[in-house]
Amino acid sequence: MMRKFKKWRFVALFAAMTVFLTACGEDYLSTLTPAGKVGQEQFNLLLLSTAIMTLVIIVVCAIYLISFFKFRRSVVGEHVIPKQVEGSHTLEVIWTVIPIILLLILAVPTVTATYKLGDTSGMDAVDENGEKTALTVNVTAKLYWWEFEYPDLGIVTSQELVVPTGENVYFNLIAADVKHSFWIPAVGGKMDTNVENLNKFYLHFDEESEGLKDGVFYGKCAELCGPSHALMDFKVKTLAKDDFNEWVEAMQNTDQRTVSADVEAGEKAFVDNGCIACHATDAIATTPENPYASNAVGPNLATFGDRNRVAGVLEHTEEEVVNWLQNSDEIKPGNLMPLYDDVSEQELEEIAAYLMSLSVEE
Amino acid sequence: MSSIAKKTGFGATVWDYITTVDHKKIGVMYLLAGTFFFVLGGIEALLMRIQLMRPNNDFVSAGFFNELMTMHGTTMIFLAAMPLLFGFMNAVVPLQIGARDVAFPFLNSLGFWLFFFGGVFLNLSWFLGGAPDAGWTSYASLSLYSEGHGIDFYVLGLQISGAGTLISGINFLVTIINMRAPGMTYMRMPLFTWTTFVASALILFAFPPLTIGLALMLFDRMFGANFFDHTMGGNTIIWEHLFWIFGHPEVYILVLPAFGLFSEIFATFSRKRLFGYSSMVFATILIGFLGFMVWAHHMFTVGLGATANAIFAVATMAIAVPTGMKVFNWLLTMWGGSIKVTVPMLYALGFIPSFVAGGVTGVMQAAAPLDYQLHDSYFIVAHFHYVIVGGIVLALFGSAHYYWPLMFNQMLDERLGKVTFWFFFVGFHCTFFVQHFLGLMGMPRRVATYGAEQGLDTFNLISTIGAALMAIGVLMLVINVVKTAIKNEKVGRDPWGDGRTLEWAIPQPVPFYNFRQTPLVRGLDTYWIEKQEGNEEGMTYAEPLGDIHMPNNSILPFIMTIGLFIASFGALYNMDADKPWSIFLLIGGLSILFACMFARSFKDDHGYHVHVEDILAEEERLYGKKGGNN
Structure with a gap:
């Protein structure tokens, strides 16, 4: 008893x-x-x-x-x-x-x-046709942003990780400058992104992020990496497998996109001010020198319009894009992007409108 | 220098302290300097808590926050906790083992000055271009990337004060091995002496890896070596290993003496022999040994692989066993005793639940897969503050009250002490308990701010309120010290009435030679034995009254340290191309250092003898005609 x-x-x-x-x-x-x-x-x-x-x-x-x-x-x-x-x-x-x-x-x-x-052996598992069965994402952490490359799908994105639910997703992790740490608290424990070696681990996403407050899970940098360590957030969108496949296809076609007439001026300003030198606007992965660490200087902007935040932390509005372009050094101290406060307000607004039009979602 | 005549006056007192080799005075200096740095680290903590009081706060800038956070950790560990413990070791251990001083009094002085000037050097960074900002762990990729001289101040400052610590550690090892009074066998040593002994052994083995790591870092920054630059074939993970091979034992270097202090307090105020003395000694040694086997649990997320993680996880869990033994032995010491709730005992009573809470979260983090979630989150911050504040700081505060009469022949105010305790204790739990949940709720550590609407606001506010309460507690302790000093009421020998160990048998104030005759130790808790047998003298003597051999004071340790201090500035500014004069500072400073070392090596200093008539005169001066032991 x-x-x-x-x-x-x-x-x-x-x-x-x-x-x-x-x-x-x-x-x-x-x-x-x-x-x-x-x-x-x-x-x-x-x-x-x-x-x-x-x-x-x-x-x-x-x-x-x-x-x-x-x-x-x-x-x-x-x-x-x-x-x-x-x-x-x-x-x-x-x-x-x-x-x-x-x-x-x-x-x-x-x-x-x-x-x-x-156990990350599932990363290299292949089906009878010799094709990889699992999704792999190469994560590169940089002073204060994240790049996510899908090597088997030939696409790349940044700041917002998009993954399918219901399967193991494998990650190759590395840092391009100083050490960071990749952490999605609600989904699973963290893994450091070292500067000199590749770390591998996997996560499994069960829940679709659609129903969450912002429609995304929050990701954090968990290793002190400088003044803006606290602001090195990223977001995670989890989709059902079919939706994910659709997203991938849309991503693979981003180099075919045409710019709509109302933001053409923005695109021109984006090119004229040299933004394009660091920020790609299509999601096609290039072959970097280092097979894992990307050599992109700035975040890929191909899905900018679909994102949840500007620069990881600001509200997702055109005003905040302009604010960022003018005050990025104060918003994220220590970040490597130059200031564009000498560019006319109108041009910045046009750029913001153009960036907001970059979308792969309906 | 055979005279023991004293000059008076402020200048003479300052000179006396600068040149002293007396362990009691050095102990006081450690306490003073340690308290200064403790308050400094506390102010840094308060500024951080104000910044984190509400989301998106801009009370301090992000860069300044990182400096505060780095300096808070570095200051509290290296410049507050360790020196304060060294203060008690110096003040108490020689008296506990029946010695007239430590084995190397000259080195004792040198150790103190190195620590002090290392700390001053580090803190001067605030005024000379910015403090270090890569965390107290100073992980290599970030610390090499960090601009300015902050990291150089960190490297050089810690190198100097680390040398002081190593010297002190060796000194205590030799002292405890060689200077014990007749009859004081190893298994009769009071537990504080035992824990000092084991902690000193840990210092001996743990500090060299830090020294090496710092030296490599210095080479990287000064001479462009590439030990930690991965683009040139270096490796930053090596820094992490070197740091934690030092860093984990460091935790035990701090906590073991704290255990020792509490063991003394529990036995005294339970009026009972420490329960399971021999298993306490065994547990101390075992913790010290295991402390070197677990460093990689700080690196579970670095990617060392499943096997390494599993081994270090299990090894870490194993430490819980001897630690648990200790806790139960303290509980059983109280069981069946006669517990008097004085202020020191209050701290000891507060220590048990706090430290157990810190210990069990340690075991949780030992579970490697769980640690993937907890690592570098606020859960960790909560955990190590429970261990360090709940274990070490409570020990320091409790011992300050406990040993105050031994050191100053005065008693801190008990009533004010109890109020202080409750402010500090409640503030401490208020600050750190909620941080466990902040971590679990997804708040990374070392963040200068956090966004609103992430569910983190309330607990952060509670935490800040707790920090304010702790600050009030510390302030009250300082007031208590000042008040007691002004009141200046002498309390005499064994003021607690239940003293058990040799230090309480010495008449107050303790003469500079500690023991007029070397005592004969007749068992564990030797003073208790003498008291029970009705021995008014308090001790049995092992020798007749005779001349006492004492070391001479020396200014050399101070000058040597000044030399090294100057040389450090030379080394620091030598990295700048536009400061060619820095090389002269470097050479000049080192010349002073080597000249002093030369003088010390080639000029024999045999000390002096205090003759019997001097001893009698000194005793009459201190205690009047009736003598001290009554």
């Missing part, structure tokens, strides 16, 4: 914890509302470890409170000399063995999950 009760108590603790933890945070950002298998697995480890650790805290606090209230000098008397106990072998064994057992309970799933999440 007693035993049953104890078991039930443990389950209740677990359930209460889950409810409490998931009540925290926003579903597009929080690790407590995992929207993918990897994040779920990590969340389960969080629950397991929190349960074990809560147990430890309860035991310690119980002994602590009892000994404090029972053995205060005001209780035992001012002149009592307590027995000078040396120790107890039995107790020493107990509080060595029980923690070891608790740690083993945690260690086994930890090691299992470490190997499971570290």
Whole structure:
């Protein structure tokens, strides 16, 4: 009976914890509302470890409170000399063995999950025709923006990662300048983008981002990388497989796009002011010198109109584009883009309108 | 220099402290300097918390925030926590083991001045073009990219103060091995002495990797070497390894002495022998050993591979076992005892739940896949502040109250002390508890700001309020110190009434030679044994009253450090093409250093003897005709 009760108590603790933890945070950002298998697995480890650790805290606090209230000098008397106990072998064994057992309970799933999440062999898996079955994304982190290249699809985008749901997506990660770290809290744990070597890992996206507040998951840079480290956000759009395929096709045709008449002036200004030197406006991947790290100087703008933010952090409006072009050094200190505050306001507005027209979505 | 006559006056006092080799005075200087840097680091923390009080705040600029964040971490670890612990080690350990000074008094002084001027050098960066801004870890790709001299101040400043720490560590190792009084066997050493011993051994092995890392970084920046420049075949991950091979043991260098301090406090105010003394010693050594096996858990997301991550995950979890042993032994020390809730005991009581909370989140992070989520988030910030504030800072504050009468023959105000504790303790939990959730909710650490409507506003505000409470607590402690100093009420020997170890047996004020006769240690808690047997003297002597050999004061450590300080500016500005004069600073400074080393090496200094009649005269001066041990 007693035993049953104890078991039930443990389950209740677990359930209460889950409810409490998931009540925290926003579903597009929080690790407590995992929207993918990897994040779920990590969340389960969080629950397991929190349960074990809560147990430890309860035991310690119980002994602590009892000994404090029972053995205060005001209780035992001012002149009592307590027995000078040396120790107890039995107790020493107990509080060595029980923690070891608790740690083993945690260690086994930890090691299992470490190997499971570290297994990126699926990246190179091929079907009977020799075609890759899994989607791979090459991520290049740069001073304060992200580039996402899809090497098998021949397309590239930046600042907004677009991925299909329901399958493992593999990532090749590298940094082009200083070290950054790639983190989509709601979907799964992070991986550093080192400067000298390629890191590989995978994530699994279960939930379509459509229903979220901004329609995207939030991604963060998790390694200090300079003054604008806090502003090195990116967004993640997750689509059903069919929608994703449509998006890919649209992306592959971005070099065929024609510029509509009302933004032609903007395109001209974009070229005349040299923007085009750093920012591509089609999504076709070029072959970089380094097979993984892109050598693009500035973010690809082929899907600018579809994005959620300007420069990762500003509201997605034409006014903010102009604001960015005039004040980029104040908005994201340390970023490498030159200022365009000497260009006429009208030209900047035209550029903004042109950029907003760059879209692959309906 | 056979005279022990003292000059008085302000100038003479300053000269006395600059030249002193007395471990008690050096301890006081460590406390003063450490407190200064602690307050500095605290102000930096407050500025950061004000900036993060609300989303999209612009109280400080992003670049300045990174400087604050870097200097807060560096200052608190290297210039506040370590020196404050060294302060207590200096003030207490020689007295606990029945020694008249440390093994190398000259080096003790040198160690202090190196630490102090290293810290001053580092902090001068605020006024000389900007502080370092690549985090206290100073990861190589960012620190090489960082402009200005900030990182150079970091590298040179830490190199100097690190040398001081290494010297002090070696000094305590030798002191504890060689200078113990007769009868003070290893297994009779008080636990604070034991933890100092193990922490010193950790310093000996942990600081060289840091020194090497800093030297390589210095070469990269000064001479254009390419150890960490990957475009030239270097590798930044090596910096991470070197830093954390130092950095993780560093955590134990700090926390083990804190454990020792609490062990003393628990035993004293439970009026009971420390429960499981031998397993406490064993656990200390085991923690020290395991501390070197786990550094890569700071690097789980670097991409070392599943096998490395799994091994370091399990090794890290293993540390929880000896740490748990310690916690249970403290609890069982209280069990069956007679607990008196003085201010030091209050800090110790506050320490147990706080530190356990910090420890268990450590185990959670040891689970590598879970750490992929927690790493570099605010969860980590919460975790290590629970360990460092909940463990080390509480130990420092508690010990300040506990050892104040030993060091200054005065007692800090108990009532004010209790109010201080509650402000600090509540503020601490208020600041850092919510940060666990901020991390889980997706807030990366080291961010200068955060966007609104990401669900992070409330907890950040709570955190800032907590920081303000902590600041009030610290302020009250300072007021308490000033108040006590003005009141200047002498409290005499064993003011707590329950002192157990040798340091409490010495008459107050402690004479400069500590023990008129070397004591004979008759067991663990030797003073307790003597008291129980009704020995009014408080100790049994191992020798008759005789001449005492003491070291001479010396100005050389101070001058040597000044030389190195000047040379550092030379090295720093030598990187600028437009400052050709810097080479003269470098050579000049180093010449001063080497001249002092030459003088020290070739001019023998045998110290001096305090003769019996001098001892008797000194005792009469300190304690009057009746003598000290009554």
